Amino acid sequence: MNKWLKHIGVAIALLFSVSVFAHDAPKVGDTNEVNGQIWSQLKAGEDGYTTSKSEFHGQAINTYDLRVLELRSDILAPAMMAALFGMIIIFVLFIKVNGISKLHGGFSGKLVYRWSKFDVSIHWLGAIPCLLLILTGLTLLAGRFFFQPYIGEGLWAGLVNGAKQIHDIMAIPFMIGWALMTVLWAKNQMPKMYDLKWMMVVGGYINFGPFKGKHPDAGFANAGEKLWFWAFAVFGLVVSASGMLLLFPNLFEPSRTLSLVALILHSIGAIIITAFSIVHIFMATVMSEGGMECMVSGYCDETWASQHHNLWFDEIKENGTLKYKD
Numbered sequence: 001m002n003k004w005l006k007h008i009g010v011a012i013a014l015l016f017s018v019s020v021f022a023h024d025a026p027k028v029g030d031t032n033e034v035n036g037q038i039w040s041q042l043k044a045g046e047d048g049y050t051t052s053k054s055e056f057h058g059q060a061i062n063t064y065d066l067r068v069l070e071l072r073s074d075i076l077a078p079a080m081m082a083a084l085f086g087m088i089i090i091f092v093l094f095i096k097v098n099g100i101s102k103l104h105g106g107f108s109g110k111l112v113y114r115w116s117k118f119d120v121s122i123h124w125l126g127a128i129p130c131l132l133l134i135l136t137g138l139t140l141l142a143g144r145f146f147f148q149p150y151i152g153e154g155l156w157a158g159l160v161n162g163a164k165q166i167h168d169i170m171a172i173p174f175m176i177g178w179a180l181m182t183v184l185w186a187k188n189q190m191p192k193m194y195d196l197k198w199m200m201v202v203g204g205y206i207n208f209g210p211f212k213g214k215h216p217d218a219g220f221a222n223a224g225e226k227l228w229f230w231a232f233a234v235f236g237l238v239v240s241a242s243g244m245l246l247l248f249p250n251l252f253e254p255s256r257t258l259s260l261v262a263l264i265l266h267s268i269g270a271i272i273i274t275a276f277s278i279v280h281i282f283m284a285t286v287m288s289e290g291g292m293e294c295m296v297s298g299y300c301d302e303t304w305a306s307q308h309h310n311l312w313f314d315e316i317k318e319n320g321t322l323k324y325k326d
Contacts, residue, residue, distance in 0.1 A: 068260055076267045077142035083271045084138060087278035095286060101205045102289045103303045111299035111325035112313070120298050122184070126177025129170040134274050136163035136170070141267055171243050178236040185229065188220040194311070195223035205287060220312040224283070231276050238269035299325045 115123075139147065140163055148156045194217040201214040203224055221229065242262040245254050254262065284291045290304040302324075305313040316322040 068264060072141075072264065072267065073145060076264070076271065077145050079271050080138055080142050080267070080274065081146060083274040084134065084278065087275050091278065091282045091287075095282075098205075099207050100287050100289055101207075103301065103307060105303060107290065107304075108302040110302040111293075111297070112302050112305050112316075113298065113323035113325065114294050114300045114305070115298040117298060119184070120295055122177055122180040123295050124177075125173055126181055129174035129177065130273070130277060132166055132170045133174055134270070134277065136167040137270050138274075139163040140167060141270070168247060171247055175240045175243070178232070178240060182233045182236065186233070189226045189229040191223075191226060192219060194218070195226065198223040215307055215310070217311050218309050219315075220309060222308065228276050228280050231272060235269040235272045238265055239273065242266035242269065297325075 139160060143156075143160060143163070147159070151159070198216040198218055201211050201216050203218075203222055204211070204213075204215040206212065206214075242265045245252050245259065245262040246266065249259065284295065288304075288308065290301045291308075293304075294300045302313075313322075
């Protein structure tokens with residue numbers, strides 16, 4: 001009898017325990033309701049608690065327009081590809097149809113002083129990192145949409161990691177070169193009235209129709225070079241400022257929204273600089289016969305100076321600052 005009473009007592013105790021746990025356990029509907037309230041509070045910007053003391057770390061969820069991300073993938077990535085490869089294709093076709101701008105009468109053999117060794121140095125200080133930033137930036141911005149689908153995961157991982165490292169390292173010398181060129185060269189890049197005439201005949205680089213044989217006036221810098229300089233100055237500032245926020249987040253501690261805006265501005269600035277850089281490179285190396293010598297030795301051929309920068313050449317002859325290479 002005592003044995004049966006013991007079994008019955010254990011059964012009653014188990015039933016009582018189950019009923020208590022069932023009563024105290026939160027219902028599925030209640031849990032969803034609590035989670036929904038927490039989610040709503042977070043979306044509304046409710047601050048949470050964290051051991052971090054950073055200004056923004058108490059905000060668990062950042063609210064912003066997700067179309068910004070679509071802007072990067074659907075517009076900016078293809079635009080970067082077009083700025084680089086599109087401009088290259090356009091220039092190759094243009095040169096094939098139009099030809100290059102040759103020196104009338106050929107090279108004179110006399111080299112005129114144009115740039116100091118310091119000017120040449122800061123040009124390459126900005127130019128070499130700029131080229132590397134363009135190529136690595138293209139990988140980081142557009143690589144996963146245009147390159148990754150066609151290469152292996154291992155190769156892609158190595159490529160994007162290498163691009164990120166080079167991009168971060170080259171950012172500093174680029175910003176130094178950009179700052180020096182902007183400050184030191186601005187005085188020769190001020191617009192003049194004769195720049196409008198230069199634009200109207202495309203600088204005399206067209207070899208057919210009414211533009212053929214035209215050689216408009218130009219000072220130390222022609223209108224095209226001035227346009228490139230100010231684009232580089234303005235958008236170089238955009239790229240540098242946004243790049244500093246992205247490169248040193250622990251120093252500036254930007255919000256996630258500001259970081260996203262900086263990324264978009266960085267991409268837009270890079271696209272514009274890329275397009276102008278391709279034009280600049282083609283004009284200096286291929287399109288203008290004798291033009292590349294200026295940023296190699298700092299000197300230019302006398303015929304090139306009189307043909308492409310006649311006002312500057314006349315000025316240095318008149319004021320006695322004309323110097324030839326020994």
